[in-house]
Amino acid sequence: MSIIEIINSRRTIKKFKSDPVNMEQISKWLExxxxxxxxxxxxxxxxxxxGPETREKLNHKANFFNAPVVLAILSKHGATQIETEENVIATACFVQNFNLAAWEEGVGTFWSSMGGAQKNRxxxxxxxxxxxxxxxGxxxxxxxxxxxxxxPIQDKIQHLS
Structure with a gap:
């Protein structure tokens, strides 16, 4: 698949097979x-x-749709507010690269924002x-x-003089 095909076909997954995902593959996608x-x-x-104990404590309403692996991805604060914001943006790009690399090999993800709640932190x-x-997941x-x-992207483009 071309990168455009990978981007256009990627979906949020809400029902996973029980098949295990190799951690070596996951490491490659994280890389x-x-x-x-x-x-x-x-x-x-x-x-x-x-791990399973932490996952159970998180008590996600759908148990991450039974995904065999659950990851939490964090972004480190910067020295300034601007650097912190840039770091969040960079980490979102990190996540997208990971998602697309996994999708290319037939593995999908479900992204939950629940980790921001103090209890879950x-x-x-x-x-x-x-x-x-x-x-x-x-x-x-x-x-x-x-x-x-x-x-349509044409509705989102503004031309400045």
């Missing part, structure tokens, strides 16, 4: 994530592999100075949804 642009090479991302053991960008899709309609 692809590190190629994300990040201002001043801050490399602000941190990745937690969430405590369960995950997140230290001050980090933002939780998301908690992700990772696995082989049982079902792949149809794409949702998007606003």
């Amino acid at each position: 692809a994530g590190t190629m994300a642009p990040n201002h001043k090479m801050t490399e602000p991302w941190e990745v937690y592999v969430v 405590e369960i995950l053991g997140v230290q001050d100075g980090y933002d939780v960008i998301g908690v992700f 990772v696995g082989y899709p049982e079902e792949i949804s149809e794409p949702k309609e998007r606003t």
Whole structure:
């Protein structure tokens, strides 16, 4: 598949097969994530592999749709507010690289924002100075949804003089 085909076909997965995902593959996709642009090479991302006990304590309403692997991805605060914001953006790019690399090999993700809640930060053991960008179910899709309609990009472009 071309990168455009990968981007256009990627979906959020809400039903996973029980098939295990090899951690070596996941590491390869996370390594692809590190190629994300990040201002001043801050490399602000941190990745937690969430084990069964922590996963149970998180008590996600759908148990991450039974994904065989759950990851929490964090972004380290910067020295300034602007650097912190840049780090969050860079970490989102890291996540997208990871998602696309996994999707190319038939593995999907579900992105939950639940990690930002104080209770869940405590369960995950997140230290001050980090933002939780998301908690992700990772696995082989049982079902792949149809794409949702998007606003044409022409409606979002403004030409400045």
